[in-house]
Amino acid sequence: MPSKTRSAKPKQKENLESQAKVVPTKAVQVQSAGKDVLAKLEEQVQSLTKLADDYLDQGLLGHHEEASQMRDSAAKTLKDVSSRLGLAPDHLAARSESAKPPKLTPAQGISSSSRAAAEPKRPSDEEPCPAADVGAVPVDAAARASAEADTSANAVPGWSQPAGQGGSGGSALPLPRYRWLPQAEGNGATLEVLGPNSGSAAGAATSTSESDEPPEIDVAERVVRCSWHQSKWTLTVPLGFGADSAQCSVVRKRRTGLLQLTLTPKQASPPADQEESRALCAKISGPGCSWMDGFVAGAEADSVRSRLLDLWRGGKFEPGEVEGGRKARVGSDEYLYLEEGDPILSIFTRRLDKLVLQLTKEVPSLRGKWLMRGRAMAAVYAGPGSRYTPHFDAVGGDNGRMVTCILYLNPFWRKGDGAELQIWPEAKTLMPEGACLEVEPLHGRLAVFLCDSQNLHEVKPVTGDHAEPRLAISFWYYDSKDGLRHREDEADGDP
Ligand SMILES: O=C(O)CCC(=O)C(=O)O
Numbered sequence: 001m002p003s004k005t006r007s008a009k010p011k012q013k014e015n016l017e018s019q020a021k022v023v024p025t026k027a028v029q030v031q032s033a034g035k036d037v038l039a040k041l042e043e044q045v046q047s048l049t050k051l052a053d054d055y056l057d058q059g060l061l062g063h064h065e066e067a068s069q070m071r072d073s074a075a076k077t078l079k080d081v082s083s084r085l086g087l088a089p090d091h092l093a094a095r096s097e098s099a100k101p102p103k104l105t106p107a108q109g110i111s112s113s114s115r116a117a118a119e120p121k122r123p124s125d126e127e128p129c130p131a132a133d134v135g136a137v138p139v140d141a142a143a144r145a146s147a148e149a150d151t152s153a154n155a156v157p158g159w160s161q162p163a164g165q166g167g168s169g170g171s172a173l174p175l176p177r178y179r180w181l182p183q184a185e186g187n188g189a190t191l192e193v194l195g196p197n198s199g200s201a202a203g204a205a206t207s208t209s210e211s212d213e214p215p216e217i218d219v220a221e222r223v224v225r226c227s228w229h230q231s232k233w234t235l236t237v238p239l240g241f242g243a244d245s246a247q248c249s250v251v252r253k254r255r256t257g258l259l260q261l262t263l264t265p266k267q268a269s270p271p272a273d274q275e276e277s278r279a280l281c282a283k284i285s286g287p288g289c290s291w292m293d294g295f296v297a298g299a300e301a302d303s304v305r306s307r308l309l310d311l312w313r314g315g316k317f318e319p320g321e322v323e324g325g326r327k328a329r330v331g332s333d334e335y336l337y338l339e340e341g342d343p344i345l346s347i348f349t350r351r352l353d354k355l356v357l358q359l360t361k362e363v364p365s366l367r368g369k370w371l372m373r374g375r376a377m378a379a380v381y382a383g384p385g386s387r388y389t390p391h392f393d394a395v396g397g398d399n400g401r402m403v404t405c406i407l408y409l410n411p412f413w414r415k416g417d418g419a420e421l422q423i424w425p426e427a428k429t430l431m432p433e434g435a436c437l438e439v440e441p442l443h444g445r446l447a448v449f450l451c452d453s454q455n456l457h458e459v460k461p462v463t464g465d466h467a468e469p470r471l472a473i474s475f476w477y478y479d480s481k482d483g484l485r486h487r488e489d490e491a492d493g494d495p
């Protein structure tokens with residue numbers, strides 16, 4: 001069987017050759033073990049990233065911070081090991097960053113479906129606002145040309161609604177109305193405004209009445225204000241960017257009295273958020289309060305406001321305790337603790353958590369504290385006399401509250417309506433003393449102050465007969481370690 005012998009030899013050789021191919025060298029073995037280690041580290045980074053995000057979603061800032069630090073250290077080890085093994089973890093680095101908060105477009109909350117049907121241009125219907133009418137805002141030809149869009153106010157839903165028809169109080173008089181037009185992100189904003197006496201949003205064909213009065217328009221850093229002096233209305237709406245007033249423009253439709261404001265961001269705006277939150281940290285480090293305008297801006301602020309109004313009109317709010325009542329609340333507002341998962345809150349709670357996280361790094365008395373966001377409380381002050389008398393939000397750590405953040409949602413608030421937040425930073429008891437600060441409850445404004453046995457404050461009585469109900473959402477950040485200890489004490493029957 002020579003042929004058999006002959007054929008066996010080459011086969012053996014072939015086996016040996018193929019074995020030689022699969023036997024790994026020492027270097028290959030090390031590399032493969034290294035890859036396993038890297039995969040495990042990568043997994044760790046990913047799960048710590050998720051954990052940190054989950055904590056942030058729940059407003060557990062201290063826990064978030066700890067998980068983030070562990071994530072960062074795992075990511076560093078991953079980087080070190082991979083560079084020692086000569087494997088670049090390009091794809092890993094990107095994953096170690098926290099997921100970004102959900103971003104809503106400026107158009108969110110308003111339907112843009114029917115805006116596509118643009119009206120033919122009617123130049124005679126447009127007129128630049130006389131300089132006296134528009135304050136510092138010049139009329140810009142380019143903006144005029146772009147004002148060809150359908151301006152019939154009933155064509156697109158999303159016009160602001162008066163709040164007054166809900167519970168008690170509120171205005172029976174016609175209010176100005178406004179809406180934000182959809183805009184590409186970073187491109188500024190376009191606001192349409194109808195004065196209190198101009199063609200109604202429900203019947204846009206109505207021509208402007210004699211009494212239609214163009215407002216004075218004032219573009220400040222993060223706020224646009226329209227004031228109708230005769231009818232005494234003011235509309236103040238927040239912008240999510242620093243506007244360049246020299247670049248902003250206004251076009252007025254003569255037929256309906258509709259104003260179209262084109263609001264342009266400042267060129268090379270610095271990362272305002274960071275700068276502003278640093279300034280806020282510095283301000284609240286001592287006694288007192290600070291605030292940020294446009295914390296929630298544009299159509300987002302309106303969506304939050306609409307949601308509160310719906311809940312309020314739906315009778316979901318509870319009356320606040322009257323003065324002398326047994327419970328801690330001594331106010332004549334109506335309030336509602338919002339559901340943790342209410343999607344309307346996710347528009348801005350992450351932004352808020354990040355701001356408060358920064359406070360725990362920069363405000364000396366909060367440094368190293370593990371803070372935790374409590375449930376959001378919406379409050380409505382409606383009708384003359386509605387108020388909340390001077391109080392502290394916490395006394396001697398009794399309820400764990402450390403920081404108060406209040407978001408105001410009142411586009412039609414006017415000086416004279418009352419309901420300002422008033423703070424006495426030097427007061428040590430419930431008796432107001434020393435200098436006092438006043439915060440106007442303007443739409444999109446966020447007020448922040450330290451609240452444990454400091455910053456005595458009140459909501460001044462609503463004074464305007466025709467004031468719109470005053471809306472706000474309060475958030476308290478608790479010391480989570482204290483919170484946990486209280487919980488354990490309660491479990492032991494020792495509250
Ligand atoms: O809404 C405000 O300005 C303050 C409300 C307040 O002090 C509270 O609810 O404890």
Ligand SMILES: [Fe+2]
Binds near residue numbers: 391392393
């Ligand atoms: Fe308070």
